[in-house]
Amino acid sequence: MVSLSADARCGSALITNTRSCGNDAFVLELQLSAPIGELRAGRFAMLSPENGAGPVIPRPISIYDYDGGIKISFLIQILGRGTRVLAALRPGHKVSITVPLGNGFPETIFNREAVAVAGGVGCAPFLTWLRQREAQSKNTHMIYGARSADRLYELDAFQQAPGRLVCATDDGSLGFVGNAVQAVQTEIAEGRISSDAVFLACGPAPLLHGFAAWAREQKVEAYLSLETYMGCGIGVCNACPTPSSESGAFSDWPWVKTCIQGPVFRLSDIRF
Ligand SMILES: Cc1cc2nc3c(=O)[nH]c(=O)nc-3n(C[C@H](O)[C@H](O)[C@H](O)COP(=O)(O)OP(=O)(O)OC[C@H]3O[C@@H](n4cnc5c(N)ncnc54)[C@H](O)[C@@H]3O)c2cc1C
Ligand code: FES
Known part of the structure; x- marks a missing residue:
């Protein structure tokens, strides 16, 4: 290579x-x-x-x-x-x-309670993440949502991975009835997840927008893994801009390149 x-x-x-x-x-x-x-x-x-x-x-x-x-x-x-x-x-x-x-999920949160919020194929990066958190499995949750049960891809693998899995489907065909963000709210309201946990989301844009609005309102620590269009993946073509926030880690420039500065961003670092 x-x-x-x-x-x-x-x-x-x-x-x-x-x-x-x-x-x-x-x-x-x-x-x-x-x-x-x-x-x-x-x-x-x-x-x-x-x-x-x-x-x-x-x-x-x-x-x-x-x-x-x-x-x-x-x-x-x-x-x-x-x-x-x-x-x-x-x-x-x-x-x-x-x-x-790309950068991947932050390692600094390893000892904290952490929650993966995945929509459909947005589950993909979390199998490795769950396995890497095996020593923290009691402090690890995954909320896995999809339109219907047949879109909860590779469910067996996620059921066997370390951590607590909560499934959610819009049509109620499996698990919680509603989307992944509504399932997170219910888990917190019913005391199974703490609002002091760190939340990591990956999935389709509507899920990420709903998640970001909730996370900002609740002032929870949140990260998004963005699936923007990309051309080169290595920082050359400028096909993958995401607007940065004025007060975040990238405040010296209005845009970040998702491929090299992301795809995982702390929510407070970007405008999303
Ligand atoms: C960092 C990163 C990780 C990803 N990981 C996965 C993964 O693990 N599994 C997976 O299935 N996909 C993943 N994606 C998304 C995947 O790259 C796109 O679905 C793929 O590029 C679509 O290519 P296509 O030629 O099939 O579709 P296109 O012909 O390019 O598009 C088909 C349709 O999908 C829409 N579309 C395409 N790409 C995107 C996008 N990124 N966001 C929103 N809408 C889009 C288009 O507008 C169009 O309507 C990831 C994207 C990124 C940036
Ligand atoms: S995909 Fe080319 S700069 Fe990001």
Whole structure:
């Protein structure tokens, strides 16, 4: 693999397995050409098929599972051309990969009570996060919401991971009836989660906006993992701006680059 900057590497990876999840998602398992070392949860890769079938611009996808060696996997929802061509690949095909990218979830919160708030495929970065918090499993919760039970992707894996899992579905087909933010409010109101906990959210924009409005109103410590459009993933193309807040860590410039300064931001550092 070719070294890019910091710890990111760019190269080719062999597909060892693909399996579908629900009606519109799949897990892509890859074999890297070399290990990428210890990984903080919440980092991502840029992926594209090597056979030239896909768009020129690779797609950013969170690292779902990594064994510390050469096995890595991704949980991908099929939305448009880029993810469709990845879904069409089979074992033996190769993908171009740049990994690991971005900052990941903060390690400073390790000893604190912490709550992952995930919507649909926004669950992907949290499997590694839950496992990394095994020693803190009593202080770890995941609120996993989706429109319906069939969109709670890889539910078995999350049920088996350390920490307490609460599922929420809009249509009531599994768990709490309502969205993930409403489930968080109920968990706090009923004393199962403290409002002094740290909250980390990842998922579709409506979930993140609802979460951010609630977190600001309640003045809880909150982080968002943003899924903006990206071009290069390495800070060159300026395709991924997020407005910074005037009083936060990035107050010296009105924009931050989500790919290198994120994708995880403390809510008070950005305007969202
Ligand atoms: C850091 C990061 C991590 C991500 N992790 C994952 C992951 O683990 N699994 C996963 O399935 N997806 C993840 N995504 C989102 C994924 O990158 C997009 O879904 C993908 O790029 C869509 O490409 P496409 O060519 O299939 O769709 P396109 O043809 O580009 O778009 C299809 C439709 O989806 C909309 N869309 C595309 N991208 C986004 C976006 N980022 N936000 C909102 N709407 C969008 C478009 O407006 C369009 O309506 C992540 C994104 C980022 C930035
Ligand atoms: S994606 Fe190119 S600068 Fe962020």
